[in-house]
Amino acid sequence: MKRYRDSFIAFMKRTMRAYRGRPWAVGVLVGLLLIDLCSQWPGNVARPAFLETLNELLPDTFGSARQLLFDHYQRRFPRIPATQPVTIVEIDDRTLEAVGQWPWPRNRLAHLVDAIAAARPLAIGLDIYMPEPDQTSPGMVADNLPDAEAALATQLRALPSHERILATSLRAAPSILGAAAFDHATSTTRTDMLSAPVLVHGGGALDNVRRFQYVLASLPELQGAAHGQAMLNVAQEQGTVRRIPLVLGLGDKIVPSLPIEMLRVATDSPAIEVFAKPSGVQAVGVADVRVPTQPDGDIWLHFASIAQTQHRYVSASDVLLGKVDPARMRNKLVLVGLTGTGLTDMRTTALGELVPGIEIQAQVIETIFEGRFLRRPAWLIWAETGFIMSFGLLLIWYVPRTDSRLAVFMRTVPKASTIVGLALNLLTLAVCFAVFQYFGFLVDAASIFIILSAVMGSFFTISIMETDKPDKPETARLPRTPTRSPTDTA
Template sequence: MIQGRPMALIMLFGLSLLNLSSEWPSNLTRPAFVTTLDETLPDSFKTARQLLFDQYQRHYPRIPTAQPVTIVEIDEETLATVGQWPWPRNRLAGLIDAIAAQKPLAIGLDIYMPEPDQTSPDKVADNLPTSAARLAAELRTLPSHDAILAQSLRAAPTILGAAALDHAAFTTRTDLRSAPILVHGTDPLHNVPRYEFVLASLPQLQDAAHGQAMLSVALEQGVVRHIPLIMGLGEKVVPSLPMEMLRLATDSSAVEVFANSSGVQAVGVADVLVPTQPGGDIWLHFASIRSTLGRYVSARDVLQGKVDPERIRNKLVLVGLTGAGVTDMRTTPLGELVPGIEIQAQVIESIFEGRFLRRPTWLKWAESALIMAFGLLIVWYVPRKNSRFAAFIRAVPKGTAFAGLLLHLANLLCCYYIFIRFGLLVDAAAIFIILSAVMGCFFSSALLHAQEQAKAEAAQAAEREDESSRKDSRGNAPLP
């Protein structure tokens, strides 16, 4: 087994570097060769890590203990009753008025309205023939649907959503009228997701609403795992919808960001402080959609006055589309396909409960130190001929595989317990892969050595048999 030591050391240090490059700590300058390595092998450890963390959640999903959010869904029943989407904005104003009448703490709209409403009376008048000049003049005296909606937005505690984009389009803008961000410490702009363009509602509507916020979520292989609480838009920091909803509900003047050279440490509003990853995002511990269906009410029932006022009073209300063909569906780590508005609700719910998943920078270093310590121990101890391990291998050759499986099972169970008990995401996959590869170097070396030894012994046996045959033939030869 001693011949396997050089290869085991190469495997240990090489895979450890590859693992570190796939999740380089933000408080360290990223060397050029690390960037090259990560770009060459982008999914080396990241995919295994993500799938493992998904399995943590699937076996232990969050069970909601509070329901601060109500989702008013524009569902199939609403569209069948009220009309297809998009609605005239005076109709949307009626929905907001009906919600506001029940005294919610805040109303967040997962709806973009970047262009004027073409069903407004003045727009209709512009399309009438000259023979209908009198009718056109009367229509122009009526308020536009955008003006009606703006009045409803101003009268209620409303927040408009916006989507961050990397590219310009006909309806995109480069600024957003958002509440101020109060930064404590270093500027977080170079750490958070940063965009140059935004798809937002008309300036008239932005002026009327009491807040603007980003709705964008991070997708990794089509799955939403972590959600940014703040983002960069040009040279300014803007809040996500959950943080802006909390700001408005607590009547706070600003969202606070705490950052240092390692990145964003926390984002807070009033007395609520949310610990974040260095990029200003959080790993969301998802609850199954089956446990959150009680937060949904149909917009049709709200318009018809059939909803219990307690479902809305003093709640954070999100308004979004769930009807088939008009909603954005997202996949969660639980393998469920949910409306995008559900993810925003789960973020708010997690903040209320104070239950977050965390993967701090020090945890990556702790994992790397553990891998190196055990790896070097394996390299030093396993090849020793007089060790108990060597004696065990000689006595029970197949027992090593069983012992290895037990150790890896203990590793997985320990990491899973830490997830349940402390909400920490420990990468058991990297520990398993690297240490298995190191052990494999010795077993492959021992196997090759055993094969060579078996061939040599077979050759010696064949030679002895041949020599014996020659002796027998000489002994049996007739005398002259």
């Protein structure tokens, strides 16, 4: 067994040393490029069999490094809000203390909708879904009364239900109800919901978007009264929100997310438009706004720090008491959400901040208003691949040359390889940061760094192997025995 192992090691050393290590470096370059492509292969395109096997052996090899780099871009250059199109009416701890615990009776929620609508907002989005009847409605209370209270029960049943009161308020206001898409059925999920028409230009949209079969939505009576229904789903990767779907698939139709539906209602547009190709969704539009998307209908969200957005929050208790200046909500897109302790769905953003889910919806709307989108189109992935391959081959051709200036520099300057590698990687990172800051493109400097460093490292390994080769033993010389001449006699 030891003999086979030694033979294999000797074979690998000969292979690595052949042609000054160039074939070995090419193998490292091509192998890592294939692994990198596997980690970001388009979801709508089937991988070749050998790439599928490679992805199973080394899943998401570069994905984590890539996402951490993209997060660092945003932490270095967070978005600074230039507009304030959104106001958030938060049902916070102060509101719960003043009004009562959640969930509220629906007639109380109707009072909040009426108070917001009085300020004339462009749209009111409720980050709330109500799939079950209100148990505090007069009819529900009547059903639980004893037979002795039959007269009281009759009077209660004559009163409007809390759903009817809320439906009246929703119908009178430019309201949108939230819903959540599910992969599995529950006792309260349905397979469809009322939603605005989505006009698809081109083909392939439904096959590429995130697709679900079930939805947790509000009661049909409330859906019919609201001016729109929208999904509240966000995309999470390793517990962090970086991308938001603008459209989703529900069964055999496409449905909008809350931000794009808010814009539709605010502009009084009859439909949302999706522009697609067989390769996926290209953009989502409403009125004269067109938002470029990823092939699955997502957008990369450029986050602003929560410290920059605190001014958009107003307490629901102040709204109910009439203490909020109507100008805070007039001609604004108003979101209503829960921020009270233990009630809100907290999410981690790319900035590393923990924020309420309603804040993410607000930042999407804000980003669309400002037109400052982060982009990672398919052509950018192939451009990165081409750059890595071209620069890697240049290194493979140039580095082993003993007569090159680089070789002379590496031989004469202490720690030259460290200096060269650090300089190249800092230059690459600086260029990628500049492209992010000025153009909004997410360039994967992490994969460029890892792959090109591995190519350089392969030559470094070979040079160590050459240095460690044992010197050839010198031939032992025996001392010469002096010979005597025949004349040397005593």
